[in-house]
Amino acid sequence: MPPPAPQAEDLQVELRQVCLTRGATVVLDGVSLSVRRGELVALLGASGSGKTSLLKLINRMLEPTAGAVAVEGRPTTEWDPIRLRRRIGYVIQDAGLFPHYTVARNIGLLLELEGRPAAQRRARVDRLLELVGLAPATYADRFPAELSGGERQRVGVARALALDPGLLLLDEPFSALDPVVRARLQQEFAALARELGKTALLVTHDLQEALRIGTRICLLANGKLVADAAPDDFLRLDAPEARAYARAAGLGAAPQG
Amino acid sequence: MMWREFLIENQAALLVAWREQVWLVLAATGLALAVGLPLGIAAARLPKLRGAVFMVVNMVQTVPSLALFGLLLPLPWLGGIGARTAIVALTLYALLPITRNVATGVLGVEPSVREAAEALGLTNWQRLRHVELPLAANVILAGVRTAVTLAVGTATIAAAIGAGGLGAFIFRGLRQNDNRLLLAGGILTASLALLADAVFAGLERQPPPAPRSMPRRLAAFVGLALIFLPVVWSYRVAPPVVDRRQRPVVVGSKDFTESVILAEILAQRLEEQGVVVERRFELGGNLAHESLLSGAIDVYPEYTGTAWTAILGERPLTDPREVYARAQRAYAERFGLAIGPPLGFRNDFAILVRRQTVAERRLRTISDAARAPLRWRAGFGQDFMARADGYAGFCAAYGFRFESPREMDLSLTYRALAAGELDIIAGNATDGLIAALDLVALEDDLQYFPPYQAVYVARQAALVAAPPLAEAIRSLDNAIDTDAMRRMNAAADGARRAPREIAADFLAAQPWEASGAP
Numbered sequence A: 001m002p003p004p005a006p007q008a009e010d011l012q013v014e015l016r017q018v019c020l021t022r023g024a025t026v027v028l029d030g031v032s033l034s035v036r037r038g039e040l041v042a043l044l045g046a047s048g049s050g051k052t053s054l055l056k057l058i059n060r061m062l063e064p065t066a067g068a069v070a071v072e073g074r075p076t077t078e079w080d081p082i083r084l085r086r087r088i089g090y091v092i093q094d095a096g097l098f099p100h101y102t103v104a105r106n107i108g109l110l111l112e113l114e115g116r117p118a119a120q121r122r123a124r125v126d127r128l129l130e131l132v133g134l135a136p137a138t139y140a141d142r143f144p145a146e147l148s149g150g151e152r153q154r155v156g157v158a159r160a161l162a163l164d165p166g167l168l169l170l171d172e173p174f175s176a177l178d179p180v181v182r183a184r185l186q187q188e189f190a191a192l193a194r195e196l197g198k199t200a201l202l203v204t205h206d207l208q209e210a211l212r213i214g215t216r217i218c219l220l221a222n223g224k225l226v227a228d229a230a231p232d233d234f235l236r237l238d239a240p241e242a243r244a245y246a247r248a249a250g251l252g253a254a255p256q257g
Numbered sequence B: 001m002m003w004r005e006f007l008i009e010n011q012a013a014l015l016v017a018w019r020e021q022v023w024l025v026l027a028a029t030g031l032a033l034a035v036g037l038p039l040g041i042a043a044a045r046l047p048k049l050r051g052a053v054f055m056v057v058n059m060v061q062t063v064p065s066l067a068l069f070g071l072l073l074p075l076p077w078l079g080g081i082g083a084r085t086a087i088v089a090l091t092l093y094a095l096l097p098i099t100r101n102v103a104t105g106v107l108g109v110e111p112s113v114r115e116a117a118e119a120l121g122l123t124n125w126q127r128l129r130h131v132e133l134p135l136a137a138n139v140i141l142a143g144v145r146t147a148v149t150l151a152v153g154t155a156t157i158a159a160a161i162g163a164g165g166l167g168a169f170i171f172r173g174l175r176q177n178d179n180r181l182l183l184a185g186g187i188l189t190a191s192l193a194l195l196a197d198a199v200f201a202g203l204e205r206q207p208p209p210a211p212r213s214m215p216r217r218l219a220a221f222v223g224l225a226l227i228f229l230p231v232v233w234s235y236r237v238a239p240p241v242v243d244r245r246q247r248p249v250v251v252g253s254k255d256f257t258e259s260v261i262l263a264e265i266l267a268q269r270l271e272e273q274g275v276v277v278e279r280r281f282e283l284g285g286n287l288a289h290e291s292l293l294s295g296a297i298d299v300y301p302e303y304t305g306t307a308w309t310a311i312l313g314e315r316p317l318t319d320p321r322e323v324y325a326r327a328q329r330a331y332a333e334r335f336g337l338a339i340g341p342p343l344g345f346r347n348d349f350a351i352l353v354r355r356q357t358v359a360e361r362r363l364r365t366i367s368d369a370a371r372a373p374l375r376w377r378a379g380f381g382q383d384f385m386a387r388a389d390g391y392a393g394f395c396a397a398y399g400f401r402f403e404s405p406r407e408m409d410l411s412l413t414y415r416a417l418a419a420g421e422l423d424i425i426a427g428n429a430t431d432g433l434i435a436a437l438d439l440v441a442l443e444d445d446l447q448y449f450p451p452y453q454a455v456y457v458a459r460q461a462a463l464v465a466a467p468p469l470a471e472a473i474r475s476l477d478n479a480i481d482t483d484a485m486r487r488m489n490a491a492a493d494g495a496r497r498a499p500r501e502i503a504a505d506f507l508a509a510q511p512w513e514a515s516g517a518p
């Protein structure tokens, strides 16, 4: 089922014929992608295919070489980068927690910078910790070095949610986890995003993960968006890259549904 | 033991030197931090700027400190004698370790952490304040630590340009052949460096969650106290004299014993008349003259031969009267400086050998020495090597040929000669060390060396502004003969008496004292 033509005010993110060259590498070559409010887009692609770069175009950490990127209907070039980034929750690839700040300060830093009073900050941090499944009493005053990889990624998610952004960009947020915890966290996250009414772009290498939580799956290869489909349709696509993914995940032989 | 008296006698001076050293280092490090922090951050942020910044600060670092002090001296605003120039030079030196470590520290922040800060929407300043600077703190601190240690050492050289500090003791010790001064200056400098190091060791932080180390913090606190207690104490023992009612007469001196004693005599003579005097002693090289021209000092003791050849750049003359008259006229016309009446003695260059050499070789004159079949191991001060009436002309006049004479610090040539490391040096005729080390001056039988009559040189404007200055200079006309000067030098260099006391004794013995000064 092809998605219906989106209404302009519904568009959270829109990439139009975006090209990006980094150094001598052409990373993206004419990528167009529209994400509507409430969608949870799983972005697949081989290592080095430009997934992280695409996220960075959206919060203006990179500028496209050609084409245009718009957030909430406004071209990113018109946004003040700081304001734009604070409206977008970003979970970076390796969590990137500030090692010299406690978990609570990591999560609450943006609230602090936005001038929220301390009591309100503390309450919000506790709520966010509970939301990502970490007991505030246990974790609030720890330093990142005292957390496991999975706990760190959860704190990264909580930090991205601090200012209650409508749009979330997640760069392999569950990569450091064992399969069991990972599956649980994926489910929890999908539920959380739905519940909070967030729009999300989630980068992953893992087709299973994409199928489990995406409302839509996009595949980057050779600088192009070679697949863009609902999870149910993805396995039936003809694009060779999509088929290779399905085969690698042991789903290639799945019968036509 | 001798040390006890020495310390009691010099307590106030040592405390003041410590204070000056601490302030020099503190001011220089503070300034270097104020400049180096933004510079290092800019270098880290802008790769294009990085190369240029490091090229410049590296280059500054390679300039020898004495040369840097010299280069800064003639500059307006930054230069001149005293603490300001020293602080500028020390700041330039401290800049490299600080700038480099700031840049290294900022660049060393883990890329994912830096990226997270950017992605979260922290502004440039917030990224610095919350992420980059705290994470770079230890590296930056290490840079400041290096800078401080470096500054403590380099600040000793600042004494050469009249900035004071512990280096004054070291220089004086070398000059007067006095190990106690050398050791006192050296040990205190080393102590200051060690204490500063302990303070920084305590400031360093292990990354959280590691707790702060208590013993180290304690050591830092003790170090800080040990650095600043003498400073506080020094203000009680010797408060800086600030008398704003009367502009002081600034008396300068060159950086050798005789010049200090002559300056001290004039200073005390002025003080007897109730004039407020500021002492800017021990100015190296050409500094005393430069300072006189710039108005930083009002008067200092000089020699006619030096004025004529070294300062006016004229060819050496042998008639003392002619040198005096022509130098006096040229000084008045060219510089607006007045050369006072001769003090009564000459301090010509003296070619010195050990008494043993004289006896063994039956030498009396320099010509004898030149003819002697000997491989002379010669050593000369920088001054003698460079001057028009120095080394080259001397060798030509007497037909001397030295195999690679050593160019070294003048006071060290005396020690080396006495120790048998050298066989012949060029000293000063009135030097107290000649008698103290049992050296002999060979007669200048060809009258090669021009006359060096001692005089005071003063700014004419200062003479007009402070009539007692002219009066004091006049009163010392022909008051010091060669013997008297030699005795005073020996009292300083041999018997280790303070120039202040020597000058006081000299003045007390003068006839005008009997008539009673006001």
Ligand SMILES: Nc1ncnc2c1ncn2[C@@H]1O[C@H](COP(=O)(O)OP(=O)(O)OP(=O)(O)O)[C@@H](O)[C@H]1O
Pocket: A022, A023, A025, A027, A045, A046, A047, A048, A049, A050, A051, A052, A053, A054, A093
């Ligand atoms: N700072 C940079 N300068 C130049 N080229 C870069 C830079 N960062 C990334 N690239 C290149 O851009 C391409 C895309 O990188 P990107 O990080 O977007 O890939 P990715 O799909 O996120 O890979 P991964 O799955 O390994 O995270 C790669 O070829 C990479 O080498």
Ligand SMILES: [Mg+2]
Pocket: A051, A052, A053, A093, A171
């Ligand atoms: Mg990536």
